[in-house]
Amino acid sequence: MASGIRDKVAIIGMGCSRFGERWDIGAEGLMVEAFQEAIADAGIEKKDIQAAWYGVCMDEINVGKGAPSMGVALRLPNIPISRMENYCATGTEAFRGAVYGVASGAYDICLALGVEKLKDTGYGGLPAWGSTAGTLMWQFFPNATAPGLFAQLASAYVAKYKIQNDDIKQAIAHVSVKSHANGALNPKAHLRKAVTVDQVLAAPIIAWPLGLFDCCGVSDGSACAIVTTPEIAQKLGRKKKDLVTVKAVQLAVSNGYEGGFNEWDGANFVTTDKCAAATYKEAGITNPREEISMFECHDCFSITELVTYEDLHLSERGQAWKDALNGMYDRDGKIPAQIDGGLKCFGHPIGASGLRMIYEMYLQLQGRADKRQLENPRYGLTHNLGGFPHQNVCAISIIGKYGK
């Protein structure tokens, strides 16, 4: 009987590059930036790292295939490096690999690093895949982009809960305004300007009903974590009470049900709902609404964040839009979301995002989040959603203080 990984692995060092349109720096430089911070934080030497997991998604425009690009960039001493790619869950997948490497007992200290260099395409938005998106899928998949696929959550949500388009526009505007307010406090964020609801509502439409401010930025970035066992962490001089450990990491992947069977109503993520249940179980959380102190969810689009409130079992079904408008997820609300600014302000360098979210939770748990610091957080949850609402990969992790 599997026992899960609650408190089996501790995070002893993390790093995060500055996110943004880093015209000055390539994927290699971004990796170095995040790694140097993490290894300094961990207080270990490069030779102490025994294995690494490397997350990068769009290798075609980025670092190319395989793992050597990371080995070379960081001059790692010929250790095993596995390159992970699983849509937007890529960063969390790298983290999961490193955590399992330690939890399995195979290694003492592992590295997880995610990086993405997106701003080398010459145009805005995520790169268009065209016929590189699979020889068959290309021949029937609609002429769609990420904003258009996610925007449909809004039309389905409005139809399902019989609310007005204006209500949902107001609610998701609030979601973005809240994230911008948080991002403005974060020196590593890409977008650091607060916006108003009026500005959000007046922005040009990208994919109806999503406007410009309903979409996250596109940026370059890298984030990284060094993990070990709680025992080794203490031997390395960490105090037990300050240790940040992994409570759970789970994934759920679509099987064609949403997009191919007749039931799903298009107004939520089937995978997130299931993944959240599995994650809470692994972490021993029975009442997430009361126990989760803060979270970073995959706010690729404001509407994604809104429906995710429900799929994470934090808002009741059909109530997320009201909860958002009531400030439940604001920095001073019941469960602050996207306290670092989220994808909204960090952009979404795909391989890096999952680790960037964990980085913020890690800082918050250690009381190192500066102006964004929340009072006494217990559990921090991170969530990624890769693919499209009707066919996707969901990853959720929870970290917290050791033994608590």
Next chain:
Amino acid sequence: MIGITSYGAYIPRLRLDRMAIYQSMGWFAPALISVAQGERSMCNYDEDSLTMAVAASMDCLIGKDKTKIDAGYLCSTSLPFLDRLNAGIMATALNLRSDINTADFTSSQRAGTTGLLTALDVVKSGSRKSILVTASDKRQTRPAGFYEMWFGDGAASVLVGDEDVVAEFLGSYCVTYDFVDHYRGSKSEFDYTWEERWLREEGYAKIIPEAVNGLFKKLNITMNDVQKLVFPCLFKAEHRAIGKKLGATPEKLVDTMHEVTGETGVAHALLMLVGALESSKPGDGILLVGFGQGSDALYFKVTENIGKLAERAGLKGSLANKKTTDNYMKFLKFRDLLNPEMGIRAEAPVQTTMTALWRNRRMILGFVGGKCRDCGTAQYPRADLCVNPACGHLGTQDDYEFANVKARVRSFTGDLLAVSVDPPAIYGMVQFEGGGRFMMDFTDSELNDIKIGMPVRMSFRRRVVDTVRGFSQYFWKAVPQTDWTPEIDFQGRVAIVTGAGGGLGRAYALELGRRGAKVVVNDFGGARDGSGSGAAGPADMVVEAIKAMGGEAVANYDNVATPEGGQKIVKTALDAFGKVDILINNAGILRDKGILKMEPENWQAVLAVHLNGAYNVTRPAFEAMRNNGYGRIIMTTSAAGLYGNFGQTNYSSAKLGLVGFMNTLKLEGAKYNIKVNTIAPIAASRLTQDMMPPEMLERMNPDYVAGIVLYLCSEECKDSGSIFNAGAGFFSRAAILTGPGVMLGDETHVPTPEMIRDNWDKINSLEGAKPYSELNMAIMDFLTPPAAGAPAPPSGAGGLDVAGVFKKMPSVFNAAAAAGKDVTFQFNISGPAGGDWFVAVKDGTCSITTGKGANPTTTIGMADTDFVDLITGKLDGMKAFSSGKLKVGGDMMKSQLIGKLFKFNQ
């Protein structure tokens, strides 16, 4: 017997207003004005001759067994592939059998009739029994030429065979000449065209009669045997002249559709043939002629089967389904004649993998998915493992065609980031009836017209053109049926219907349940006069019926006549469903007596159920609605209360009492979005029953009332405080109206009985009567009545009629603008207010006479109302002209003087 066994047509939805071409390019080619009338059909950006061919074929195959087809011909000069059998793509898209013969007929405008003739000959020979012949063309033209004006896009399809023949083939005659009025070299995109005169006089006028007369001679028939003469011809006058020369009276000449589509190339002869078949009757002779490097003439006789064909869009339906655009730039871009900036994003690779296409040809081109033998789940794409999580069986799927399955929009968006020729890219999840769903592109629609739940139909479209590799890639798209209006649904609503065990209440409850509401079915189960109680039967049966439809309902057996009963009914809703959105006060009993026999108990019993009953249930329900900020309440009144009925003083009082209840309740509910309305169901009395025709009596059933009651209960209903009569399909509003009245007396003179008598007409008058929505507004109005003897406001604000326009003309004549002008205008205005007027302008003067004048410079023809709109500036002259509302004869340019000479709008 062999001949045509079915037909179909497809005209693209888009039509280009020819005036738009002139408006953009008139500066360059002023002569275009002479041909800038009417519309031409135009392909959407994702349509070409192949997609139109598939659409016309699908139309043709409605009601036909396509497994019987053993050959398919595609006729066109604009096929996407020079070397890849286009008819083979068509056959795959239509999911025809693979053991059939297919061929492309091309290289001549005559290819359509040649393909048809070949099919007829093959069937006649006996080697094949059923052949699909489809003709389609989308010809490219250079901008600002006459042919851009004259050509259109379209497709037609006929099925040829020896079973259920609708038009028997009786013979053909062909001539072949290398007559070149135009040609398109194998390397060129556009036609190279010799002068029109050459085509007209040496081509059409000589070659068509030769073929026709040859056929007449061969079959030993004459024009008397022909009821419909079908031949395409670019020139209207020439078309008529040839018809006349051949001895055809004008009504035999089938219209060339120049004004509505333009000439659709190879498709045109067959398209006109489809039009002829649609309007023909058994026994009609049809002569079909194709022209191009010679001519084909074919003779058919329509059979009795013509009336037995399944319903289809055909040419009529296709013509009617249109969207006219005046965006000429769009026309150019859609035809790749304009090369705007598409951005780097558009450079994404678009290579089609041939091997993957071959493996999945039925899936991609034929839109064939799978249906699980074990669980019955239809799914797309077909997969090894069933998508139903409760099944998941391996290898259980049979082919299942989605192309003709109805579907509805589940979710959608309009995407401005996606690279599109016609942004935004619209796409969404589509749910098929009978199972299966798919995220797909939408086409032929505008974002604002699309709604969740809207039906869509499938259309084969060109998905991508790979210009680097010269490859067109095809797949299916959803076409939203935008003429749909959403059904009124009650998903998520909780409704209470009192007295719902039978009659009207039952009809309301069932329909609410069918449309998604959770229903509390209240019925006390008593007799018609209210005696007896508590029988569960009627309410339970209605609950079962709702559940059987997949709905949710609970029964309640309490009596509305007591406050406790009312409380319990509402509690049933709150306990079972958590709220109350809708209350229909319907419960009622009858105890009819004349006033002298109306004992207090009969009086009280009727008031207790109707009036007190509505109060007893409404009060707790109102509280629940107020808490939710939403409510719809229905009172039930009756004609007896509104107008009176013998023997029903008790019932009439109760029923009109409910109107008073509503009048005030609507005010109290307004700020909580609680709307209250009253229904007066029309029931047949004994008297009316005898006088009414039986078919009317049949309609006197509750279903004819349920519609309006459900509407009044819906979110869409914004009215509150109104009374509606409804029954047998008749609906009207009843209201308490108040006449304008009169103020009599003053501070020192109290109105006397004599004053009342002397002003009785004014007091009693209902002329100009109106309803009031509340007491204060009424009183305010009463105390400030119109001054006695004030003149009535003029009727119709300055209304000009046609005669008035001409009467007014001299007074608005602008003599300065007329200096040196010498023109005459003949106005021929049709319609009831119309007539003929002749206007002469010479040396700064004008004269207007009725009737027709000699040799007008310019003739103006218009309908009376359009003419008045034009003169008063409501109708734009250019638009009127381009839409055909304004017909100008003679010197067209001089017509533009009219606006300068006569200044109506100052």
